[in-house]
Each structure stands twice: as C-alpha cells, then as structure tokens.
Amino acid sequence: MPDALPWSAARDAAGAEGARLRAGLPVERVPLAAAAGRALAADLVADADLPPAPTSAMDGWAVAGPGPWQVTGAVLAGQRPAPLPPGTAVVVATGTWLPPGAEAVLRREHGGVEGGTLRAAAPGAPAAGRDVRPRGEEVLRGTPLVPAGARATPAVVALAAAAGHDDLAVRAVPRLALLVVGDELLAAGPPRDGKVRDALGPALPAWFRALGAAPRTERVPDDPDALAAALARPADVVVTTGATAAGPADHLRPVLRRLGARLLVPSVDVRPGHPMLLARLPDGTPVVGLPGNPLAAAAGVLTLVAPLLGAGAGRRCALAAPLPAGRATRLVPVRDGAPCAHTGPGMLRGLAAADGVAVVPPGEGASEGPYEVLDLPR
Numbered sequence: 001m002p003d004a005l006p007w008s009a010a011r012d013a014a015g016a017e018g019a020r021l022r023a024g025l026p027v028e029r030v031p032l033a034a035a036a037g038r039a040l041a042a043d044l045v046a047d048a049d050l051p052p053a054p055t056s057a058m059d060g061w062a063v064a065g066p067g068p069w070q071v072t073g074a075v076l077a078g079q080r081p082a083p084l085p086p087g088t089a090v091v092v093a094t095g096t097w098l099p100p101g102a103e104a105v106l107r108r109e110h111g112g113v114e115g116g117t118l119r120a121a122a123p124g125a126p127a128a129g130r131d132v133r134p135r136g137e138e139v140l141r142g143t144p145l146v147p148a149g150a151r152a153t154p155a156v157v158a159l160a161a162a163a164g165h166d167d168l169a170v171r172a173v174p175r176l177a178l179l180v181v182g183d184e185l186l187a188a189g190p191p192r193d194g195k196v197r198d199a200l201g202p203a204l205p206a207w208f209r210a211l212g213a214a215p216r217t218e219r220v221p222d223d224p225d226a227l228a229a230a231l232a233r234p235a236d237v238v239v240t241t242g243a244t245a246a247g248p249a250d251h252l253r254p255v256l257r258r259l260g261a262r263l264l265v266p267s268v269d270v271r272p273g274h275p276m277l278l279a280r281l282p283d284g285t286p287v288v289g290l291p292g293n294p295l296a297a298a299a300g301v302l303t304l305v306a307p308l309l310g311a312g313a314g315r316r317c318a319l320a321a322p323l324p325a326g327r328a329t330r331l332v333p334v335r336d337g338a339p340c341a342h343t344g345p346g347m348l349r350g351l352a353a354a355d356g357v358a359v360v361p362p363g364e365g366a367s368e369g370p371y372e373v374l375d376l377p378r
C-alpha cells in the first residue's frame with residue numbers, strides 16, 4: 001500500500017479533518033434537551049456561580065456561633081433564608097441556601113433537640129464550614145467549562161442546565177453518505193453462488209449515529225462511473241466500504257484520483273485494515289474508505305471515522321496477559337482483558353463478543369501494557 005501513515009498519525013489526521021469539518025457546519029440554537037450528542041459551536045461558559053450561595057451539604061441544622069443553639073425555625077428547599085443570629089439554629093435540608101451568619105451545618109445524626117434547644121453529640125462540633133458548600137465551590141460565573149467543538153454529552157447538558165443555560169449553540173448534525181460497494185453483496189438470505197451477505201450496511205449506520213452523524217446508505221456496484229456519481233452526491237462526510245485495495249474490481253483509488261481528491265491518509269500501518277484511507281474531495285467533503293473485510297472495516301471506523309466525528313481516545317487498561325506486538329500497530333478485539341477468538345480480518349465473531357479493541361503498538365515480542373482500549377460505538 002502507498003505511503004502508509006503510522007496508526008496514531010492517521011488518527012490525528014482524521015481528528016484534524018474532523019475539526020475542519022465541524023467548523024464548516026451550520027450553527028443552530030437548540031433547547032438543552034435537544035443538544036445531547038451535538039458538537040458545541042461555542043465554548044460553554046458558566047452563567048452562574050455553582051453553588052450560587054453557601055449551601056447545606058447535609059440534612060440537619062444550620063448553626064451560628066458555639067452551641068447549644070435555640071432552634072428558631074426551618075429553611076425549606078427553594079426559600080431565601082433570613083439572617084441567623086449567634087446562638088441560634090434552623091433546620092435545613094441538603095441543598096438549601098444557608099442563612100447569612102450560619103457558620104456550619106450539624107448533621108441530623110450528630111445532634112438532638114430537647115425543649116427547643118439543639119445540642120451536638122460531640123463537644124465543639126461542628127467545626128466552622130463543616131458540611132457547607134461555599135458559593136462558587138464548583139464553578140464561578142464566566143468560567144469556561146467545555147471548549148467549542150466538544151460533544152455535548154448528556155453530562156455536559158446537565159452541567160449547562162445547572163450553570164444556567166436554556167439553550168446551546170451547536171453544529172448541524174453532519175449528513176453522512178455510506179456507500180456500500182460490491183457486486184458480490186447480498187441484501188438478504190444466506191451466502192450463495194459466490195456471493196456474501198452485506199454485513200456492514202446494516203451495522204455501520206448505528207455506529208455512525210452513535211458517533212453523532214445522520215447516515216443514509218446507498219449500495220453501489222463495482223463500477224467506476226457509478227462510484228464517481230455516488231461520491232459526488234451532496235453529503236457532509238462520505239464513508240465507503242470495499243474497493244480500497246488494488247484488485248480487479250477495486251475502483252476507489254482511481255476514482256478519487258479522477259475526481260481530483262487529495263489523499264490525506266493514503267493507507268495506515270495497522271493490522272487489520274491497512275488499505276483504509278482518508279481523502280478530501282475538491283469541494284472539501286471528507287471521504288473515508290473502509291476496507292471490505294468486515295473486521296478491517298471496524299478497524300477503519302475506530303481509526304478514521306471516530307476521530308473524524310469527534311470521538312476521543314480510548315481508556316488505558318491493563319490486560320490479563322501481554323499481547324504480541326507486530327511490525328504494524330495491531331487492533332485486537334478483547335473481552336474482560338483477554339483477546340477474543342475468531343479475529344481474522346474477514347471475521348466478525350470475535351468483534352461481536354468484544355467489549356473493546358486493544359491497541360498494541362508496533363514492537364518486538366510483547367509489552368506488558370497498559371494498552372489503550374477503544375470502545376466500539378454502541
């Protein structure tokens with residue numbers, strides 16, 4: 001294969017292309033509940049201090065000055081409390097704003113009230129500031145929380161809501177054209193007469209949706225003109241399967257050349273999946289070519305499509321036993337920290353059983369790890 005890039009350089013190139021792709025997508029303001037999964041169009045900045053005022057971290061009493069204290073009432077959730085004079089206490093719940101003058105919270109289980117007088121179980125308790133969340137402990141208004149371009153995960157949406165936002169500026173969902181190439185592919189029934197079932201057409205759209213894209217699927221015959229026409233139809237991203245190698249029916253590379261595409265990643269020094277590629281059409285549309293062998297195609301999703309759509313790196317994990325390294329980076333389906341069986345490039349059994357894919361850097365023998373383990377989009 002021509003000019004193979006090291007695996008991590010290929011992933012970085014796809015990440016950089018993804019940043020360029022997102023920067024060109026239209027911006028829209030959507031209500032928070034519709035923002036999950038979308039790329040932020042601007043930095044998320046806190047609109048409020050969190051907590052917005054000194055807040056009780058426990059159910060109990062807010063106390064002022066040393067005990068014992070006269071209990072003068074209760075502050076209920078959602079109320080703005082009146083000041084608390086020294087020697088008094090009010091009942092508080094977790095999350096209530098503390099009255100001005102309150103110095104600490106005495107937990108319910110650490111005190112008792114008799115005849116309107118509250119006493120702490122331990123002398124001297126509670127220490128000043130005990131079980132009080134100070135104003136701005138987590139965030140001060142104006143603090144940048146999440147950078148533009150990052151994914152608004154459900155946790156980011158929750159943070160945005162807590163920090164006072166009603167809606168968010170996000171990028172349009174990229175329209176992804178999946179072109180499933182190959183005359184030998186069947187859309188139904190068992191493999192027969194030299195043909196195989198298209199295993200990728202039914203599976204890849206779910207992965208792409210999980211990665212934040214809106215896919216449509218088109219089946220394309222092994223014909224250069226049909227492939228060129230399909231590549232030219234409007235989309236924000238194109239992903240093809242098959243036809244990446246140099247066989248008699250592998251038309252992707254010549255067609256990309258004919259269309260004037262720029263090869264950003266001509267191939268990748270990775271097993272399986274080395275014929276994968278990333279190109280840019282003259283109109284700026286990125287094209288990922290996934291190899292036809294199904295496990296190699298999944299390797300291409302993890303190496304090129306996931307970073308292109310803004311997914312982050314994997315987790316560092318120790319594995320039960322060291323994995324043998326090779327001359328190229330190896331992507332190994334693993335489950336519970338051990339390699340899966342049935343992981344030839346044309347196989348799917350191992351991948352279907354896997355809970356992640358371990359990245360084994362090139363080298364001699366085996367390394368102890370820890371390895372980066374990539375999540376398969378779900």
Ligand SMILES: Nc1nc2c(c(=O)[nH]1)N[C@H]1C(S)=C(S)[C@@H](COP(=O)(O)OP(=O)(O)OC[C@H]3O[C@@H](n4cnc5c(N)ncnc54)[C@H](O)[C@@H]3O)O[C@H]1N2
Pocket residue numbers: 001180181182184185196197198199200201241242243244245246247250272273274275290291292293294296345346
């Ligand atoms: N002489 C060489 N031959 C091959 C090389 C090489 O370097 N020199 N590389 C091999 C590697 S590695 C891979 S990976 C494949 C890449 O093949 P293509 O991307 O050109 O894909 P096809 O030739 O179209 O198909 C390969 C294989 O995958 C099956 N396939 C294709 N699409 C699907 C699908 N949607 N669902 C299930 N299976 C699919 C296809 O039937 C073939 O069996 O090239 C090697 N050859």
Ligand code: MOO
Pocket residue numbers: 271272273274275291293295296345346
């Ligand atoms: O890249 Mo291929 O997967 O080894 O058959």
